[in-house]
Amino acid sequence: MNLYFDNGATSFPKPPEVSKAVARYLDVDGAPYGRSFYEKAFTVSSIVEECRDQLASFCSIPNPERLTFTPNATFGINSVLKNFNFKHKKVLISPLEHNSVMRPLEYLRKRDGVQFEYLPAKKDGLIDIDRIKVDKCDLVIISHMSNVNGVIQPIKELKKIIGETPILVDAAQSCGHVTIDVNSWGIDFLVLTGHKSLLGPTGTGALYSSDKYNLEPLLHGGTGSNSESISMPQEYPDFFEAGTPNIAGIYGLNAALKNRPEPLHDRSSFCNLLKKLSSIDSIEIYSADDIARQGELFSIKHKEKSPSTFAFELYNIYGIQTRVGLHCAPVAHKYLKTSPEGTIRFALSPYHSGNDLDYLYSSIKSCSNNGK
Structure with missing residues (x-):
């Protein structure tokens, strides 16, 4: 995986x-x-x-x-x-x-x-x-x-x-x-x-x-x-x-x-991931309003846990490796109203399968609902 x-x-x-x-x-x-x-x-x-x-x-x-x-x-x-x-x-x-x-x-x-x-x-x-x-x-x-x-x-x-x-x-x-x-x-x-x-x-x-x-x-x-x-x-x-x-x-x-690889997941799997994540009440998702303008990179914030705490839980419990903070883009975070803590960012590659995306969703959902 x-x-x-x-x-x-x-x-x-x-x-x-x-x-x-x-x-x-x-x-x-x-x-x-x-x-x-x-x-x-x-x-x-x-x-x-x-x-x-x-x-x-x-x-x-x-x-x-x-x-x-x-x-x-x-x-x-x-x-x-x-x-x-x-x-x-x-x-x-x-x-x-x-x-x-x-x-x-x-x-x-x-x-x-x-x-x-x-x-x-x-x-x-x-x-x-x-x-x-x-x-x-x-x-x-x-x-x-x-x-x-x-x-x-x-x-x-x-x-x-x-x-x-x-x-x-x-x-x-x-x-x-x-x-x-x-x-x-x-x-x-x-x-x-x-x-x-x-x-x-x-x-x-x-x-x-x-x-x-x-x-x-x-x-x-x-x-x-x-x-x-x-x-x-x-x-x-x-x-x-x-x-x-x-x-x-x-x-x-x-x-x-x-030697560019054939992607292991399709566009619909990614779009479905965003849709499912948006249904989790305890997190905010930061992505394009128009899915046609969306690359396979997005951020989230938990409404109660800090980004660093939430990201640590994702890694410590489920092994999810991601990026936390301002991502060298403070003006972007200021515009998106995610300063000063920033967000947790997820960026996909062709080597992610549909099963990997399902696992990511279930991990985020589990951590989101696991206490404050």
Whole structure:
């Protein structure tokens, strides 16, 4: 039985091919990427580029060279924000953003006077498209899927409303879980991480930037190309990939992309889980009001027990492994009125079966009705 429900933090288990690919790099291939000219080096470089092409295809990115590898989504967000030309010094964000967005924005507010405002949203944090007004705004930033209640934002519709205003989409939770179409949605910047729904290793991620924008890189250094110059090469992806990347991690991510498992549960089983949980009088459930906008991640709070107490009972009695607290998203919890304690978060993976979901429900129900 799979009792691990902390996939919003990092996914587990991974496809078995992931660890085999990492071991292959460490034990067999082992050469650098893009810096040498012998068989092993060619093999390594081809696998890194295969992973780049797979990611680009996965997100419908028409120009893979504009997809650069990063250690995580946070690095990508900082790469955009700390080198963006804020003409009006105004950013619009959703009320469900993670601290990977909020902390760089707070830094820019103090350093440069960049201000942020919240887009109009419904009770669950879903952006209210009909109420949006964009006036002298430099950038819109949206978490595609909330890491607190699983709300999936309407990126395509939002981009139509904001027009030429660039949009930065944080796909840390959504990439690998729901469809992303950079090309038809008109996404200007996309950040993702490999260790959540993509089922890859930690320390892997990527940043896509449209060729309409040429930001300065966050890091400068060696790339293996144009070594005669002390300036960064202007060609992508080298322009944004200074230093040796996490090649072992990229091997693993490439294997994860090529060996995605068939889910052991279907959508109806998940929806039924939410429905049954909503009938438990002693808990509050935090999810999308519209099930069509719901990712397979949600939070709960017991009406009398603290989140930490309730989560400890779930683990100590039933072995349920989950996440408690503010989930690095204090503004989201403030909006959802779950501060200061936060919630207990459950995030599913393809490796959860219908029986696992039934066990989760019965465990929550039992703990909910077991005293105060």
